[in-house]
Amino acid sequence: MMITAENILLIGSILIFCSILISKTGYRFGIPTLLLFLLVGMLFGSDGLGIQFNSASDAQFVGMVALSIILFTGGMDTKLQEVRPVMVQGILLSTVGVLLTTLLTGTFIFYISGWNSTNIELTFMVSLLLAATMSSTDSASVFNLLRSQRMNLKENLRPMLELESGSNDPMAYMLTIVLIEVISSGSELSAWHIGQGLFTQFVFGGIIGYAFGRFAIWMINKINLSNSSLYPILLLSLIFITFTLTDFVKGNGYLAVYILGVVVGNAKLAFRKDINTFMDGLTWLFQIIMFLTLGLLVNPHELLDVAGVALLIGLFMIVIARPVSIFACLLPFRHISHKARLFVSWVGLRGAVPIIFATYPVIAQIPGSNQLFNIVFFITLLSLVLQGMTIAKVAKWLKLDLPQEKEGNDFGIELPDEIDSQLHEIILTPELLKSGNRLADMHIPQGTLVMLIKRGNEFLIPNGQAELHAGDKLLIISENKSVPQAQ
Incomplete structure (x- = not known):
């Protein structure tokens, strides 16, 4: 079946519908939802139900849009403290x-290239190019796994992993682009060329991302729009402006939108709840679209031709290259335990980003680029299965997991940033009610109000004479940072 303007809406909707239903089932068995989206795309693709999609440039465009949104949302959720x-x-x-x-990894690929047991013959530059496309952890996969499973980790590991996955794409992107230029032109690899390119990418990406972040905060807090739903759409337009402008001046757009998200997420922002709800939904939508698109792009039968060598390369990256790199980088930080270093090594998830980067050699018509793409795709599947399905178990095995932190409250109420107060919940016990079973008997501290009472599935409006029962849950608004204690 060919994708046409007439059937794309129907087919796309069916794909998304099936992906969401399958992901609900897969989650019960600990299967990463993003892996399931990828598999659904493969199921409906050329070797499955016959949807023909073979445009690497279109897949690259979808990936660019999706990653901009994913990285921005990840940045917004990154707390500077x-x-x-x-x-x-x-x-x-x-x-x-x-x-x-x-x-x-590039050295290892070049070493095994040409072996009788492998079916690849790559130059050292092409071997490095293949390694570069897979060298960064996937932000979509890491953010999704850590947050969907609400993982809470010791030694401040979660923010470290999220910071790494959100900011390492520029380095991998730059290496990929530079190596493609070197291979295409036949020139030699220059450390000066790489250094200059990285400096430009990081400087322009950082400056533009920060500048647009401050502008976005000012704009949203000052402008008076007729409908609050327009504020997240306004912010979405600034995300794409930031990305494209940064790319235009040869900076790194992915870094810019991530920094934009960090700046916006750590400032006082009007309509934050509306913006967060909109961006979370949009992030999920584009994660699904991106993984479905990449699943449609691959021809699964071609993966069999590279399965052996891809398995070898993938295991080398997971077991040797990633751990050696992590231990070397964290060597100066003696306070980080060996268990923590092992866990960081294991969370080297590959996902959509490596696959998208692997489309660049295909578009540049690098010799053997289709084979490189299939190898990257196979290794991504291996990583999502082997690492993605075991992250929580490895954290428990290494005794690095902590109890999950509860998000929000049972009343579904949030306060705007402008209100300098906090919401807390208190569950009433017989001890708290020993002075009386009314609010007036509890001597609520000054500056504290009981907003709502939840009794089972029933919500009650409080008053001083309201009769309270053990097990009732009180929603309290307080000016103090500490949780008020009922007397």
């Missing part, structure tokens, strides 16, 4: 770690 203690570690992992992974 949590990231500051691990800022240096995260930056080292996202730069030096990516470079070391590329060098180690």
Whole structure:
């Protein structure tokens, strides 16, 4: 079946519908939802139900749009107070770690190239190119797994992993582009060329991302729009303006939108709840679209031709290249335990980003690029299955997991940033009611109000004479940072 303007809406809707239903079932068995989206795309593709989609450039465009939204949302959810203690570690992992992974994996690929048991013959430059496309962890996969499973980790590991995955794409992207230029032109690899390119990408990406972040905050807080639903759409337009403008001046758009998200997410922002709800839904939609598109792009039968060598390369990256890079980067930080270093090594998830980067050699018509794409795709599947399905178990095995933190409250109420107060919940016990079973008997502290009472599935409006029962849950608004204690 060919994708046409007449049937794309129907087919796309069916794909998304099936993906969501299948992901609900897969989640019960610990299967990453993004892996299921990828598999649904493959099921409906050329070797499955026959949808023909073979445009690497279209897939690249979808990936660019999706990653811009995913990285921005990830940046918005990144809390600076949590990231500051691990800022240096995260930056080292996202730069030096990516470079070391590329060098180690590229050397290994070149070493096994030409073996009788492998069916690849790659030059050293092409071997490095293949390694570079896979050298960064996938932000969509890491954000999705850590947040959908609400993983809480010791040693401040979660912000470190999110910072690494959100900021290491520029390094992998730059290495991929530089190596393509070197191979296409036949010139030699120049450390000066790489250094200059990285400097330009990081400087312009950082400056433009921060500048547009401050502008976005000012604009949203000052402008008076007739409908609150327009504020997240306004912000979405600024995301794409930031990306395209940064790319136009040869900076890194992915880094820029991530920094934009960090700046916006850590400032006082009007209509934050509306914006968060809109961006979360849009992020999920484009994650599904991106993984479905990449699943449609691949021809599964071609993966069999590279399965052996891809398995060898993938296991080398997971077991040797990634751990060596992580341990080398974290060597100066003696306070980080060996268990924590092992866990960071294991969370080297590959996902949509490597596959999207693997489309660049295809579009540039690098010799053997289709084979490179299939190898990257196979390794992504291997990583999502082997690592994605075991992250929670490895955290428990290494005793790095903590109890999950509850998000929000049972009343579904949030306060705007402008209100300098906090919401808390208190469950009434017989001890708290020993002075009386009315609010007036509880001596609620000054500056504190009981907003609602939840009794089972019933919500009650409180008053001083309201009769309270053990097990009732009170929603309290307080000016104090600490949870008020009923007397």
